[in-house]
Amino acid sequence: MTTFKLTLEYDGTNYHGWQVQPGMTTIQGTLQEAMTRIVGKDVHVMGAGRTDAGVHALGQVASLRADFHHPPDTLRRALTSSLPPDIVVTAVEAMDDEFHAQHSAHWKRYRYTLLTRRYPSALECRYSLFVPYPLDRDAMIEAGGSLIGTHDFSTFQAAHGSAESPVRTVFAVEFRQQGDHLVFEIMADGFLRHMIRIIVGTLLDVGRGRIGPEDFKAIHDGQDRNLASKTISPHGLCLLEVSYQPFDVHREQTQTPCAMVCS
Amino acid sequence: MTTFKLTLEYDGTNYHGWQVQPGMTTIQGTLQEAMTRIVGKDVHVMGAGRTDAGVHALGQVASLRADFHHPPDTLRRALTSSLPPDIVVTAVEAMDDEFHAQHSAHWKRYRYTLLTRRYPSALECRYSLFVPYPLDRDAMIEAGGSLIGTHDFSTFQAAHGSAESPVRTVFAVEFRQQGDHLVFEIMADGFLRHMIRIIVGTLLDVGRGRIGPEDFKAIHDGQDRNLASKTISPHGLCLLEVSYQPFDVHREQTQTPCAMVCS
Numbered sequence: 001m002t003t004f005k006l007t008l009e010y011d012g013t014n015y016h017g018w019q020v021q022p023g024m025t026t027i028q029g030t031l032q033e034a035m036t037r038i039v040g041k042d043v044h045v046m047g048a049g050r051t052d053a054g055v056h057a058l059g060q061v062a063s064l065r066a067d068f069h070h071p072p073d074t075l076r077r078a079l080t081s082s083l084p085p086d087i088v089v090t091a092v093e094a095m096d097d098e099f100h101a102q103h104s105a106h107w108k109r110y111r112y113t114l115l116t117r118r119y120p121s122a123l124e125c126r127y128s129l130f131v132p133y134p135l136d137r138d139a140m141i142e143a144g145g146s147l148i149g150t151h152d153f154s155t156f157q158a159a160h161g162s163a164e165s166p167v168r169t170v171f172a173v174e175f176r177q178q179g180d181h182l183v184f185e186i187m188a189d190g191f192l193r194h195m196i197r198i199i200v201g202t203l204l205d206v207g208r209g210r211i212g213p214e215d216f217k218a219i220h221d222g223q224d225r226n227l228a229s230k231t232i233s234p235h236g237l238c239l240l241e242v243s244y245q246p247f248d249v250h251r252e253q254t255q256t257p258c259a260m261v262c263s
Numbered sequence: 264m265t266t267f268k269l270t271l272e273y274d275g276t277n278y279h280g281w282q283v284q285p286g287m288t289t290i291q292g293t294l295q296e297a298m299t300r301i302v303g304k305d306v307h308v309m310g311a312g313r314t315d316a317g318v319h320a321l322g323q324v325a326s327l328r329a330d331f332h333h334p335p336d337t338l339r340r341a342l343t344s345s346l347p348p349d350i351v352v353t354a355v356e357a358m359d360d361e362f363h364a365q366h367s368a369h370w371k372r373y374r375y376t377l378l379t380r381r382y383p384s385a386l387e388c389r390y391s392l393f394v395p396y397p398l399d400r401d402a403m404i405e406a407g408g409s410l411i412g413t414h415d416f417s418t419f420q421a422a423h424g425s426a427e428s429p430v431r432t433v434f435a436v437e438f439r440q441q442g443d444h445l446v447f448e449i450m451a452d453g454f455l456r457h458m459i460r461i462i463v464g465t466l467l468d469v470g471r472g473r474i475g476p477e478d479f480k481a482i483h484d485g486q487d488r489n490l491a492s493k494t495i496s497p498h499g500l501c502l503l504e505v506s507y508q509p510f511d512v513h514r515e516q517t518q519t520p521c522a523m524v525c526s
Contacts, residue, residue, distance in 0.1 A: 009385035056386060076382070085388040119339070122272035123319060123390065123501075125348040238386075 001065045004072060005093045005101065006031075006045075006079070008060040011086040013126050013235065017053040018060075027051070027087060031062065034082040038075070039066050048101040048242040049108055049191070054234035056127065059109075061242040063101035101242070107171060109187045109241040112200045117180040128181060129236035135182065135207035137175065143206045143216035144173045147186070147199065154223040156202070158194035158231065166192060166223075171247040185240070187247065194231045201229040264328045267335060268356045268364065269294075269308075269342070271323040274349040276389050276498065280316040281323075290314070290350060294325065297345040301338070302329050311364040311505040312371055312454070317497035319390065322372075324505040326364035364505070370434060372450045372504040375463045380443040391444065392499035398445065398470035400438065406469045406479035407436045410449070410462065417486040419465070421457035421494065429455060429486075434510040448503070450510065457494045464492040 008027075016024035020032070028045055035043035048061040068075055076092040083089070098104075113128040115121055120130040147170045154166040169189045176183040184200055202219065205211045211219070211229075219227040271290075279287035283295070291308055298306035311324040331338055339355040346352070361367075376391040378384055383393040410433045417429040432452045439446040447463055465482065468474045474482070474492075482490040 011385050011388070058386065080382060085383065086385050088383050088385040088388075090382050119343060119353050120348065120351050122274050122349050122351040123321065125274070125351075127386065 003065050003095045003097050005095045006062045007091040009088045010057050012055045018047050018050045038078050046101050048105045052234050055237045057239040059241040060239050061101045105242050107189050107243050107247050111238045111240050112184045113236045114182040116182050139213045140203050140207045142213035146217040155228050156195045156198040157192040159225050163192050197231045198228050201232040205229045266328050266358045266360050268358045269325045270354040272351045273320050275318045281310050281313045301341050309364050311368045315497050318500045320502040322504040323502050324364045368505050370452050370506050370510050374501045374503050375447045376499045377445040379445050402476045403466050403470045405476035409480040415486050418491050419458045419461040420455040426455050460494045461491050464495040468492045
């Protein structure tokens with residue numbers, strides 16, 4: 001048996017999220033079926049993060065153990081031809097047996113994409129949230145900065161979230177204006193259920209002046225889901241990267257806690 | 264009755280092309296139904312070009328005549344909220360009565376997007392053609408240059424194409440390398456059925472060395488569909504722009520007949 005690390009892209013639109021659920025088409029279930037077809041035995045595929053229904057990934061990581069004695073890239077090609085076009089395995093590596101996609105991960109990076117122009121986009125309607133109203137970006141950046149550090153994120157957790165502890169460490173938050181897109185990126189050691197979607201929903205209320213940046217911090221400190229704004233749509237969210245290196249090793253020169261990056 | 268010009272974006276994946284067909288969901292049919300709901304009468308919507316099933320648009324133009332006495336932007340907003348998210352009206356203008364989306368057009372610009380890397384893309388599988396083999400870009404550029412000018416394009420017309428004349432004028436052809444994408448753009452006074460998909464299919468055979476650039480010109484001159492390569496998938500194709508100005512007015516400084524533009 002060899003332990004493999006898979007790196008994955010997927011369009012989550014047509015899936016009921018990552019995790020296997022009876023009678024539902026999920027990313028994990030689709031991958032497990034493809035692996036079983038390839039190796040002829042049941043294979044359990046473990047994901048680094050359980051993305052919700054409709055959430056996409058450009059850099060999800062999964063691990064599995066299987067009897068496969070060809071080069072790892074042969075498994076990559078076999079999986080890609082066996083999977084539907086909206087799930088792509090971009091890399092396969094053989095790992096030490098102790099590698100575990102979820103437990104070995106140090107941090108993850110997610111992106112939420114807002115489309116800020118007068119009219120929605122037909123070609124991007126699956127990948128960004130259309131925001132037709134003007135946004136005060138400076139206020140959003142100021143509010144976003146207060147997320148950084150080790151905090152109780154109960155305010156930004158789904159009411160039915162079931163994490164043992166609501167404490168997470170956010171290493172960095174970035175805003176980036178790319179043409180008509182305002183992109184929000186967040187790097188943390190882990191995320192509570194719906195955490196990013198509730199954070200961005202609340203930041204949007206900061207951006208439109210309903211909440212002041214200083215109120216955002218008070219809402220966060222209140223540790224009460226009812227204080228925050230609604231959970232926004234999953235389709236603007238994408239898991240970009242799962243890192244197996246400590247954050248400060250990877251990104252030594254983070255200068256500002258929350259900045260607008262122009263690109 | 265006022266004549267309106269609509270500018271449109273659409274994701275063609277879920278439509279049987281532009282043109283109304285009985286029992287099929289089409290872009291034209293969906294637009295006409297939305298207009299009818301808004302003005303309470305049957306409205307005929309005329310497109311600048313009849314895109315095939317699966318082809319997208321970022322700048323399709325349509326014209327219609329209707330009794331609508333509010334500002335044109337009110338019609339844009341009414342249409343956008345009435346249409347499904349994969350069809351977006353980006354602009355509405357009131358025009359002189361002689362304006363006709365198809366007959367008044369001087370030229371159109373289409374883009375075909377190739378994804379040239381080792382593995383396909385899950386998030387772009389609806390918008391680009393995956394090309395896993397290496398391409399000789401210089402040979403493709405040389406061959407593409409021979410398309411420019413006024414020619415009989417019978418070689419690059421669907422076998423069941425029904426155009427009165429196979430003669431078209433190609434004003435410009437461009438290749439652009441954008442990260443992992445090789446983008447082909449073509450501007451012409453009109454296009455025969457499947458013309459761009461057959462041209463790009465044949466250029467791909469030039470790129471992989473099956474056809475020399477000089478053979479490409481001979482194939483074109485042969486005026487026989489059987490000489491060209493197969494019609495490639497519609498999903499990499501997108502109608503970018505319909506222009507109502509003569510080409511040389513719009514783009515005075517076209518330097519090279521067919522060039523690689525780096526961006």
